[in-house]
Amino acid sequence: MGLHHVGHVVGDMEGAARRYRQLGFTVAPPAYPVLPGVEQPFGVANAHVYLAGGFVELVAVLDGVPGEARPIPLRVPDDKLPGLVSAIRAASAAIAGFLERFQGLHIVIAGTSDLDAVAARLSADGVGHGGVHAIQRPVETAAGTAMEPARYLEISGPPPEGRIGFAENDPDSAAVAAEHANGATGLVECVLCVADREVGAARRRFDGWAGVRIVPASALPGLLPGERPPALPAFVAYAVSVGDLAATERFLRGNGVPVAATGSGEIFVPAEAALGTAIVFRQG
Missing domain, CATH: 3.10.180.10 (2,3-Dihydroxybiphenyl 1,2-Dioxygenase, domain 1)
Structure with missing residues (x-):
């Protein structure tokens, strides 16, 4: 899961x-x-x-x-x-x-x-x-x-x-997802940034964990341009899926929220504008 x-x-x-x-x-x-x-x-x-x-x-x-x-x-x-x-x-x-x-x-x-x-x-x-x-x-x-x-x-x-x-x-849970004005639908990933020399150890610790992406500190600028880890190791971002990425970007910009592009062409709100954690929006 x-x-x-x-x-x-x-x-x-x-x-x-x-x-x-x-x-x-x-x-x-x-x-x-x-x-x-x-x-x-x-x-x-x-x-x-x-x-x-x-x-x-x-x-x-x-x-x-x-x-x-x-x-x-x-x-x-x-x-x-x-x-x-x-x-x-x-x-x-x-x-x-x-x-x-x-x-x-x-x-x-x-x-x-x-x-x-x-x-x-x-x-x-x-x-x-x-x-x-x-x-x-x-x-x-x-x-x-x-x-x-x-x-x-x-x-x-x-x-x-x-x-x-x-x-x-509870396997019989009746919980339902809320509707979000930004179009968010699901929680899909978090990003763990570690010192380059610690990547192997981190991967062993999180072996089998779906949804945890481990990124060496040297690679973080390529994934999330402009972001710097507040400490090492640190969870620096999480990603949510959206139904219409372009509509999400229009909503965020219209609300005065700064938006940047990830290295893979997704969008994210920088940590500075989101209380210390970058939030990535990904086409679902």
Whole structure:
């Protein structure tokens, strides 16, 4: 399977939602976790851009509650709650560290239809992970927002590239992709930029991952002219498919968004104009 979602870590959730809407994305209201029976939020707030087969997640460490945010009570068995709370707090600390490193793309989660098999394979290969966690996630359906079960695991570390892991959705999910003014239809790829000498190691780490393109730093200007990695290694871009690339470009330029051409003739919004991560638009 391909990418489940990518996570764009931002310093200002409300400002990020405004920017994404200027880019033509439909952004769901942000959500934040609360403990059962306790209204005090903790962890991080996130907002989703729903696409076919995946989504882009805007993530910010909670500093107060964003005005349009929704509380999401954690609904898990009592014996699983302490582990999930611990995982959320650890994730919050990691997100804060990512933001100190740079604002941009730090989270890449691959989709799988058999998370238990993935966990067993990782353990057999000696790859540390935090175990499988069951959660409820908000999704957009034809009838409105609904909570659906999902499961995930994260690679321990965190790894040098950021927060990576795997997720498994409910096979009977009723989630539907949102309509986006920029014509975006699906999440298709993310770009990991590494030092030239580290390309082989990175390819081994991501062997079998669909949707992750590994690019040596020396080749990034040819792929995304004008872009420079904020650090190495770093996820520097993600790509979405669109139905009509020319129409997408007209929309972006009409909204005052700078657009550049990739080395392969696609278009992208430079990282400087997209809160630290380049966004590539690809003809679907």
